[in-house]
Amino acid sequence: MKKYNFLIAVLLLLATVITTSSCKKSVLDETLTTARGMSYYATDEGITSLATGAYFSTFAAPFNGEWYYSNTNYGTDEFHVGGDNSNAQNNAYSNGLASIITPINSNTILANAQWDNLYLSIGYANLIIQNATASASASNAIKKTALGEGYFFRAYNYLRLVSQYGAVPLKTKVSTGIELEFTRAAPADVYAKIISDFDSAYNLLSNGTGPAHITKDAAAHYLAKAYLSRASEINDAWNATTKAADLAKIAPLCDAVIASHPLAGNFASLWAYTAPDGANERLPEIILSAQFTADASTNGTNTQHLYYASRYDDLPFMQRDLTSDRPFSRLGTNYYMYRVYDQVNDSRFWKSFKTKNLVNKPSAPYALGDVGIMYVINQPGDTRFPSYKLLNTVPYGPTGRPIANVYVAYPNGNINDGALFADVRFPSLSKFIDASRVGGMNDTRGLRDITLARSAETYLIAAEAKIRLAAAGTGSYADALPYINAVRARAQYQSGENRAAYADGGAAPSSNGQAVALNSYMPENSYYESNNIPVSTTATSLAVASVATLPASDEGVISKLGYTTPYDRMLCFLLNERARELAGEFKRWEDLSRTKTLVARAKAYNPDAAPNIKDIHMLRPIPQTFLDGIQSGGTALSGTQKQTMQNPGY
C-alpha cells in the first residue's frame, strides 16, 4: 500500500507542475527592463532626449570618419589627395566616384555613407516634430525649443542633401512600416521645405544658449545660407521667381546675427586650442558648433584631426608624437592656398597652416630644440633655395644650426606650381590638430569641437548677397565691401604683433603615451623665412577700397580663370575670401558647386581633379543602394529606370 501512497503523491505533484506552468500564459511575456521602447518618445522627457540624440546624429556623428571632408573638401581648389588614396575618388573625380564605390581599404567611404546619415537624421527630426507637435505639454522646452530644433535639424540635413545631390526624396513624415516607393523631389520643392523649416525654427527658438545649442541666430545664419543657395547659379534654371526676394532677405538676417556675434579679435584665437571646452570653443564669434569633450562616456569622436596632418614622422630626425598628430595625410594643400593670400600682410595663412616642427628623434648632429621641419611658402621666382627639398643645409636664424628637413614651394627661381608634389609634402592645415587625445599619439578620438557656423561666414554670406543683388541691378558691388573688409580687417597684423608666432591644438598635449620632451610642436611659423622680409611689428592693412582694384592675389586668380565681368570678378574675389577665411571648414565643395565654379577652379588648381572633372561632377551620384532598394508601382526599378533616376553622367 505504501508504494501506492507514494505513487499518488507523485501524480499529484506532477499534476501541480503541469497546471502551474501551463496556467501561466504570462511566462511568455517579454519585458525589456534594460532599455526604453519607442513609446518613450511620446513623453516630454523622451522628446527632449531624442532632440539631444539628434544633436549627436546631425552635428557630431558626421565628424567621425571620412565622408564629410571627402564630400566637402576634396576635389576643390583648396585641397587634393595628400598621400593616402583611401578616398581619392572624391578628389580625382575618377571612375571610382560612382553610385557604388569599390572599397579599396577599410577607410574608403561607401557611396551611401553620407546619404544614409543625412536621411537617418531627417527621420529623427521628423519624429521630434511629430511628437512635439502632438505633445499636450505647454512648456517652452517642448513646444518651442524641441520643436524648433526639430525643424532646424530637418532643414539642416535637407540643405546638405540638396547641395550634394540636387533633387532628393522629400520625406517629412515618420515611417511606421516598410516604405519602398520614393521619387526625387525637384530642388525647388526641397528648398521650399528647407526655407519653411528654418523659418519655423527661427520663429520658435531664442538666443543665449549657443554655440552648443541651436539658437535663433543659428537659424538666421542658416536661413540666410539657404536663401543664398537657392539664389545661386546651380538653381538658375528655376529660381527666377524667388531670387530677388531671397537675396533681399539675406542681409537683414545676417546683420542681426553679426550684431550679437562679434568677430574674435585675433584670427589665431579661433584655433588656439589648449584643452577640451577651452576658451577658443566659446568665442562669441562661434554661432554653432558640433560638441566633443573629454568625458569618455559621450558618444562623439572627432577624427578630423587625422586627415589634414601631413606626414612628418617618416622624415629624418622625426618620429610620431602627440602634438603633431597622427598624420593620415588625406588632405594635401594645393598651391592655390599658397597664392591666394597676401602672404606678407594677411596673417591667416600663417595662423592656419603648420610650417615648423622641432626635432623629436634627436641623434647627431641634431638635439632636442633644433628645428626638424620647415616649409618655406615663398613666392614664384625666389632664387634663394636651390631645391624643393634641402636636408641639413638651411640654417635656422636664431641659432644658426641647420634645419633637418626644409621643403620649398618655389625652389630655384621656379615660377611653376607643384615642386612640393614630388614628395607629397605640404604644410598641414592645423585648425583641427588635437593633442588633448587621451589615448596617446595614435588615438583617433579627438576632443575638439568643430565650428559649423561663425559670424565671419555670416559676413561673407551677406557680402555675397550684396554682390548678387548688384548683378541683378539692386545696389552696387561696393555694397559688399564693408562686409568683406570687416573680415579682412581682423586678418591684418596688428601693431606690435609677433608675426612669427604660431599656435595650434598641439599646444594642448595630454600627458599620455609619450614624454613631453619628445614633442615636435613649435610655436613659430616660417613667415620670415618664407617672405624674406625684415622683422616688423607694424600693423598691416587688407582693406579693399574699390571693386575696380582687387588685391594682387585675387587678380592673379581672376586672370588665371579668365574672368572679366564685374560680377565674375567680385564672385571670384568673394570665393577667394571664403577660402582664405574658411579653408578646410567643410564648406568649399558646396560653395563651388552652387556657384558653378567648381569645374574651372578644380581644373586650374587641383592636379588630380584637373584631367577628369566635368560639369556632371557638380552633383554627387545617387547611391546605388537607394536605387536598388526602392520600387515603383510595386516593382523594382529596371536598369533604365534607375539610370533615369540617377544624376546625369553616373
Added chain:
Amino acid sequence: MKRMTIAVRPVLSILLLLSPLFYLHAQQDMAIAGRSKKSVDPFVRSAPDNRQAVNARASFAVPVTGKITDENGKGLPGVTVSIKGNNAKAVITNETGDFSISVPTGKETLVLTYIGYVAQEISLNNRTSVTIKMLQDSKALDDVVVIGYATVKKKDVTGSVAGISQQDIKSRPVTTALEAMQGKVAGVDITSNERPGTLGDITIRGVRSLTASNSPLFVVDGIPLSTGTIDNINPNDIEAIDILKDASATAIYGSRGANGVVIVTTKSGKNGKTTISVNSAVTFQKVHDYNVGMNSADYINYRRWAYYYSNPASFPRGDQPTLANDKFIFLASADPSAFANINKGWASGTWDGSKVATTDWKGMVTQTGITTDNQLSVSGGSDKIKAYGSFGYLNNKGTSLGQSFTRYTGKSSIDIAATKWFSMGSNISVSYGVQEFGQSGAGSSAVSASSSIYESARALFSYAVPYDSAGNRILYPGGDAAFKTIVNEQKYTKDQRTNLRAFGSFYTQLDFGAIAPVLKGLKYRLNFGPDFSVYRDGVFVDGQSVIGAGINRASLTKGQTFSYTLDNLLYYDKTIKQHNFGVTLLQSFTKFSADSSSIAALGIPFSSQLWNALTTTNITPANLTGYSSNLTQYQLLSYMARVNYGFADKYLLTASIRQDGSSVLGTGHKNAIFPSAAIAWRMNHENFLKNTPWVNDLKLRFGVGVTGNSAIAPYSTQGAVTPLFYPFINTTSAGSLPSGTLANQELEWERTTQYNLGIDFSLFNRRVSGAFDVYTSKTPNLLLLRAIPTVTGYTNIYANIGATANKGFDFSLTTINVKAAGFTWATTTNISYQKEHIVSLSNGKQNDINNLWFIDQRIGIIYGYKSAGIWHTSDSATYKQFNANGNVFSAGNVRPVDLNGDKKIDPNNDRTIIGNTRPNYIVGMTNTVSYKGFDLSIFLYGRLKYWYSTGGESLGGRPTQRVVNYYTELNQNSEYQKPIYTAGSGDPYSVILGYQNASFIKIRNISLSYNLPQASLKRTGLSTLRVYAQVANPGMLFSKIKQLDMDLVNAVSNRGVTLGINAAF
C-alpha cells in the same frame, strides 16, 4: 562498449522476443549502447582463424546433417557451417536452411556464422543430426538511435537520422566532438578553425533562413541547449552523436528544429565488469601557409613597377631601377636598416636582387604546436546502480606564439534503479577552459590591426629587418607607419578567455506498470536540465604591441548564462498481437537568462597589472573608455504529443504534434503548431523479399514535417531606443536615438515544411549498406532582417517576408570492398547535394539587390561585374570607346564584361550574378584497410561547385604581396592586372578577378592504428590496447583556389602528427 554490451546481450535478446517495444523504452533506463562499425560487422569478429588449421589430410568419414533456423524457427539459408580448426571444408545451408557435412570423428565442434547473427559453436558429441536456432546478433539490434525524447532501434526509425559512434569520434585527433563529425555524415557541413579553443560552424542540409540563425539545435542527454554548442564536452566522454536531418524527425523539437538537431549522448555506466580506460594522445603541429609571400627581390621589383604605373613620367620602369628612386620608394630615410638590406642589391653598381636577404617574419611568431590530450574514465555497474566517471585534461599549445588552450573536463553519471518502479539518475559534466587567444584585432585603434599575430607577421616587408645595427628593435620595419613590428609581440598582448560550464541532466522515472499491472506500459519521467556557464575575457594590450597605440589598454568582460529546461513526460506502450503502439506526451518549459558586465580602460600604470587592477585609484575618469552591464532573458513553453505505431515489424508510423510559444516574438504571434508524420516500410520482411538472400535489410521511409525558427535576438519586436550622451560644452546630457531597426510587432515564427523520401539498405551479406534520402522543403514566411531605404529613417527591419525552397539529397554508402582472411578494405562515402532558392520576396517576385536576394537564385551569391580578364594593348581601340563614355581603362587594367554592349561599365546594366557561395556538393570519404590488428584509414573531405570571392589582388604596391602573376610591360599575358602604387588601392575593378571557383577536396586525415592481440594482452591485465599515429591535413587532393585552404577559408592551416593510445583494464 563492445565490452559492456556482451553481458547484456542475452538478456536483451530474450526481452526482444517478448516485446520489441518494451525494449525500445527499456533503453531509456539504461545507458544507450554505442555502435561501432566494427562491432556491427560480425564478419570481422568471427572470421575463421587460420592459425588453428589442422592436418588437411585427415579423413572425413562421419556424415552430419542439420537444419539451421532463425528465432522464429524458419530455415535460414546461406549460413556458413565449418569445422572448428578446419575451415577448408565449410558448407553453406540451402534455401530451407538444411546442410550436410562430413567430419573426421563426430566429436568435432561446428562453427556457424552468418552475418547479422551471433556466431555459434556446436559440439557434436557424436550426434549426426542437429537442429540449431541462430539468434540475431544483438549488436545489430543494439544499434539504437536517439530520436528526441526516446530512443528507437535503427530498424524502427522512420525519419532521416544519421549517427556517428565513439569509434568515429576517436578515429581522428580532435579536441571537440564537432570536429569529429566533419565529413562523417551526409548532409552535414562543418567548417574548421585552427585557433586553439575556437570552433567552426555547422549547418545541416544547407541554409534556409536568410538572416535568422542557421545553426542546428544541440541536445545533450535529452536537454536542448539554449546556448553554445558542445565544445565543453570531452569527445572521449561521448557515447554517440545522432543527427536528425529531416523535418519529420526534427519537428519533435518544433520551433528549434528547422536547422536540424544534433543529439549527443554521453557515456554512462553499464552493467557488468568495471572498466578503467585511458586515452592519451600527443599531437605535433606546424603551420602550413598556402599564401606564399614575395621574397625581397620579387617584392622590390613589384613595388618599382607599381610606382612606375602610378606615374610613368616620374618613376622609372620596374626593370630599369635607379638607386635614387629606390631610396625614395623604399623610404630609406624612415628605416635606414631596411634600406641597407636593399642596398646590398646595388653593391656591384647594377641591380642584383638575389643579394637582398629576405626576413622570415612568420618564422618569428610560429612554433611547433604540441597538444596533449589525456583522459581517464571508469565505468561499471550492477542491476541497481550504474556509474561512470571521467577526468580529462587537454593542453593545446598553438602553432602561433601566444595561442593556447587548456581544458579540464570532469564528468560523472549515476543511474539508480531504486525499486522496480522507481529510478533516478544524474549526469553532470563540468568543464573549465582557458584559452589564450593571443593577438587579436579586437578593439584596436592602432594603424596596423590584423586578426592574429601570424597575419601581423605576414604584413611585414620581406626586405625589412627586425633590428637596427645597434641591435634595437625597429618599431616600423620598412619605415611605413602602417606596419608595426611583431618582434616580441607575444609579450605585449594577452587575451585570456576562461569558461567554466556546468551542465546537468537529471531524471526521475516511474514505471506504473511495475506497481499496478493494469497500468503496464505507462511511465512518467521528469527531466531537469540546468546549464550554467561563467566566462571571463581579459584583454591587455601594451602600448608597444602591433595593435597598441602607444598607451597600455586593458579590458575585462565577465558574463554568466543560466538556462534550464524542465520536461514532464508520459509514455504509454501497448502491444496487441502484431500491433505495437507507443504514445509520448510532453510538457516543456525553458528559461534562459544571460548577464554580463565589462570595463575597459587606457593608461594602465604598469603591464603586470593586466586587467586586474582597473580601480579608481589606478585609472583616471578620462582613461575609463567603457563600462557596461547587460541582461537578456527569454522563455519557451511547449507541448508535444507523439504516436508510434508498428504493425508486424513491417509497417511503421510516427506522428507528432508540438506547440511552441516563445517570448521573443510579437504579442499574438508567440505560439505556433508544428506537426509531423512519417511512415516506414521494412520491405525485407515482406514475403516477396524474405527469401532473397542478397537483401539483408531494405526499408523505405517517407516523412513530412513542419519546423520553425524564431532565432532572432530577444527584444527584436520592441524597438528599443539607444541611449547616448552628448556634451553641451562640458555638460554631458543624456539623449537617445531610435534603433536603426524598425520595430515590427507582427513578427511570427518562420515555418519550414519538408518532405523526405528515403531508403535504407543492407545488401550482399551486409557488404553494401547505406541510405539515400531526397528531400524538398519550403519556407513560406521567411523571417529576415532586410535593409530598407534609409529615406524611411531606418536602415532595416525584421520581417516575415518572402519564401525559400530547398531541395537535395543525402547519400551514404559503406562497402566492404575486400574481405579476406585477416584483411578488410572498407569504404564509407558520404555525398550530399543541396540547393536552395528564393521563391519570392516582399513584393512577390522582385529582386532585392541591396540584400543580394534574387528570385530563383541561391541565398548566398556573388553579384557584380563579370571578369573578362585584363585589357591588352591590342584592345586599345575598344577601351578607348569605353573611355569616351566615362570609364578610365588602359592596357593592364582589369576588364569587366560590358553586358549590354553600350561601351560603358555601369552598375545599372552590367552587374550580374557571378555564382553561388554555398557548395552544391559536400563529400566525405573514408577508406579503411584492416590487416591483423592494423587499421589504416584515409579520410577525404571536400566541397564542390561553388564560388568564393577572394577579394582579388589590389596590387597597390604598398603592403606585402603574395606571389601572383601580375601584368608588366614584360609580362603582358598575366593573370592579374598591373600594379599601381597608391597608399589605398589601385584598380577599382580588381575585386572581380577574385571571383573564383572554390571547389576542393582535402586529405583531412591519415590514420594508422594497431590493436594488440588479446593473446599478448593476457599477461598485462589489459583488456584492450590500441596505439595509433595520425597525420592531419597532409594536403589537398585538389583545390581551385591555391592561396587558401578552403576548408578553413584561411591561408593557414596546421599540419600535424598525432600519436596516441587507448587502453582499457
